[in-house]
Amino acid sequence: MRVYIASDIKYARRWIALREKLYPRVAIVSTWIDFLKDGEPKASAQVVKESWDNNIKDVLLCDVLILFVQPGDSMRGSCFEAGVAFAMGKRVIFVGDLPTIGSVVCCFERFASMEHVTQFLADEEMMRHEFTGAVN
Numbered sequence: 001m002r003v004y005i006a007s008d009i010k011y012a013r014r015w016i017a018l019r020e021k022l023y024p025r026v027a028i029v030s031t032w033i034d035f036l037k038d039g040e041p042k043a044s045a046q047v048v049k050e051s052w053d054n055n056i057k058d059v060l061l062c063d064v065l066i067l068f069v070q071p072g073d074s075m076r077g078s079c080f081e082a083g084v085a086f087a088m089g090k091r092v093i094f095v096g097d098l099p100t101i102g103s104v105v106c107c108f109e110r111f112a113s114m115e116h117v118t119q120f121l122a123d124e125e126m127m128r129h130e131f132t133g134a135v136n
Helices: 009-022 045-061 078-087 099-107 114-122 124-128
Strands: 002-006 064-069 091-096 109-111
Touching (some): 002 045, 002 078, 009 114, 045 078, 064 078, 064 114, 091 114, 109 114
Parallel strands (some): 064 091, 091 109
């Protein structure tokens, strides 16, 4: 299974560690984590465009997108990426507690923590079930 994680860049190192823990059963295809693990570099407009192009390609490759948002996080790209995944009919999982994100999360599966998500991803039986709107 291929998973894309959309989040603030400050969590990049966390997702690298998770990728190592879950591989090969789950492949985290978010290539941005490898380029932004030390924070956001100063970049030219061309580099920013290439980064966005790569992120969208990664989203198109995934089976599941995880939108991870915590209070105070920058959501410059993560909501956009989740929207692309949702529009493509991909499974989108929201993790976090952010009341200001609005009603859009009613379209996503919701988990209280990444620990719950990793248990869910490891359970092949659960992953075969379609999302019915239930909140986990």
